[in-house]
Amino acid sequence: MQRGESVGTDGETRERLIESAKKEFLEKGYMKASLRKICADAGVTTGALYFFFKDKEALFGAIVETPLQKLLEYMQMHFEEDSGPKMLREYEHKDGDHDAFTSMLVHHLYSNYDAFLLILTKAQGTRYEDCVDRIVDMTERTYLAMAENMASIQEGMKVNQYMTHWLTHMHIDAFIHLLTHEPDEACALRQMRRIMDFFVHGFVKMALVPDDED
Amino acid sequence: MQRGESVGTDGETRERLIESAKKEFLEKGYMKASLRKICADAGVTTGALYFFFKDKEALFGAIVETPLQKLLEYMQMHFEEDSGPKMLREYEHKDGDHDAFTSMLVHHLYSNYDAFLLILTKAQGTRYEDCVDRIVDMTERTYLAMAENMASIQEGMKVNQYMTHWLTHMHIDAFIHLLTHEPDEACALRQMRRIMDFFVHGFVKMALVPDDED
Amino acid sequence: MQRGESVGTDGETRERLIESAKKEFLEKGYMKASLRKICADAGVTTGALYFFFKDKEALFGAIVETPLQKLLEYMQMHFEEDSGPKMLREYEHKDGDHDAFTSMLVHHLYSNYDAFLLILTKAQGTRYEDCVDRIVDMTERTYLAMAENMASIQEGMKVNQYMTHWLTHMHIDAFIHLLTHEPDEACALRQMRRIMDFFVHGFVKMALVPDDED
């Protein structure tokens, strides 16, 4: 075998390319990453890469797209069944399964550690660079609805848009911080529960503001 | 005068270059910014740029270095005089000047809006890209000291390293969020006070953990 | 059947490749045409193409070679039996079949419309790119012979090489113009007759020049 003699078994080249790409993207970030280096590291020529992937961004996408889509699905599903102020009650009532969703999210993130690290910190220059913002927006809609629900039963109070946005952002950032600072999943989950307690508390306290303040 | 005929008075070229660079860096980010375009926009050739600045990074530094150093000084000073658990007491005792430091910080950030936006969101590829981390580290040392102080007077409790780090990070991120989402300084300050209340509360609640937990 | 499942009957793949190639070559020209796209359009892989055709040029040849050879044969035959100044007489004497040859030519061109359009306007980069010149050369030999025939019976006149060459070229170009501007064969033939009248007239008038001119 002359061509691809470094290939051990079938269809491995694509896998090797993805593995090399992961390394390079994590090390240098999307923009500074060199396709030539990725190919060299994988032991193939640049042409081979273009057999498997349309372009540089598609290579990046091949690493992150599936885990990201899964994540978005999980969130969408959770938010849709969460039509009432259930989420809050979950925490307040400590009803046992209150953090099933958080557990699942943390597990999904750590099961695709590299992919999410890439999306969250190395995606500048790709169509994923605003990914966090989009997740925040999506989450915020749910939190705003919850806040309005609360406002409707608390006389003289209205929603503080900025604080709701900020709390949402901080909530998402907490997951990012976890991923970038705590490599152990079990540990991460334990901390995340504390953080969630903190956020629920904060949400109750800060999402609303007296009618006469801004 | 053929060369630099758009120069009005002395040393204006450097200023024009910095102004053009600000625009380009803010628009494209450090890495994608083109020195050619900056020079063209400033009405000089690339050679001229290299008379004033050692290289691309030095140009970036010329925009952000001074405001950043000032910020670090402010923080260092504040933290040094804060050798005791004063900061916490400030908030708890609501002694009037409790948020003088926060006000000053917010004011400094908004007085150098562009520079800090660059450092915080467009510095990937420069030596400033880990700037936030360094600020967090610096802040964290003070907060850890405060936490240990608290632990020493609370029987059966110890410092939770991760939570302290995370709270510090969130604190800093709050400033970043402000800068990127709230263009008005007065508004920003108002929100920041709420956030600080939230953090002091969180700190008291989460920085310590029972001796037998992790 | 996974491979080539779109193949209905035997040997159809070759045909589909040729059809796709026609489209691509006509649209982009030989050089800019992409074999990948041709194969994709035909629903096969590039490897398949190389089973049927030696290389890119052979694929082009498979489309144009036969019609071109036929054309050359027709012309050769016509010119050989035309050893005398018959052609001219044909027109001058308007003997009924004077334009039988022209009719046949036009018919052949329009029966292989795509092939001749390719040869005449999209062959840059192939060995057919000088095809027009070769046809002109071949035709010119006959016309030169006719001109010399005429010169031999007209005292004080000699053949004007340049004009003979040019008339030949214009004659061929007339066919090209027809193909590229007049899609209807009947119309084309009608116009061609007018053009031929014009050329015969021109030939009589311009192919010879007084002995003392160049």
Added chain:
Amino acid sequence: MQRGESVGTDGETRERLIESAKKEFLEKGYMKASLRKICADAGVTTGALYFFFKDKEALFGAIVETPLQKLLEYMQMHFEEDSGPKMLREYEHKDGDHDAFTSMLVHHLYSNYDAFLLILTKAQGTRYEDCVDRIVDMTERTYLAMAENMASIQEGMKVNQYMTHWLTHMHIDAFIHLLTHEPDEACALRQMRRIMDFFVHGFVKMALVPDDED
């Protein structure tokens, strides 16, 4: 001098690049021409080329744009002052200066021999590739006007659009043929006069057709 040590005198590099480009474009055609080879031949790196020219097409344009614009101006001017059937009369009356315009055209073409050869035969892939068509269109408008003028004074006759278009095309092609087959300007001019006679004759004879024919 380390850089550009092969430069003999000032500002020569641009000239050398244009000269090398001319050679390469003439030899290979625009599309197959390699910028690397042009640069190597000129003794500079590819970067240098991009200092002088925006891209490949701009390099081509630098060779042909000026001569082409001049030509178009000449033609426009000539056609505008030619509001009547003057052109035809010129030839018919053989009034001495009847071919001043043709002379000028031929002279301009031969004074920029390479440029026009490039435009007319090697421009495939550039924005000049349809240049001949545009010139034909422009010329055709004038010829159509002349034909309509003639038709208005000849009872029972109307303009034959196809023949007018074809005659125009042949007229322009005659210039192209000259350039590609007759290197000597004096010779070219002599032949061109004969050709013009031929065309004027053809125009009178073929541009009109009886009302009842197509």
Added chain:
DNA sequence: GATGAATGAGTGTTCATTCAT
């Protein structure tokens, strides 16, 4: 102070072609 010219290494990408299976 600043220009104009040039470098040289690098980029992502495309291509026709090959060949073991």
Added chain:
DNA sequence: AATGAATGAACACTCATTCAT
């Protein structure tokens, strides 16, 4: 008869940087 994988050379182009003048 055709696939899927891979080659390797080429492509136009961009970049930060240098430096004689």
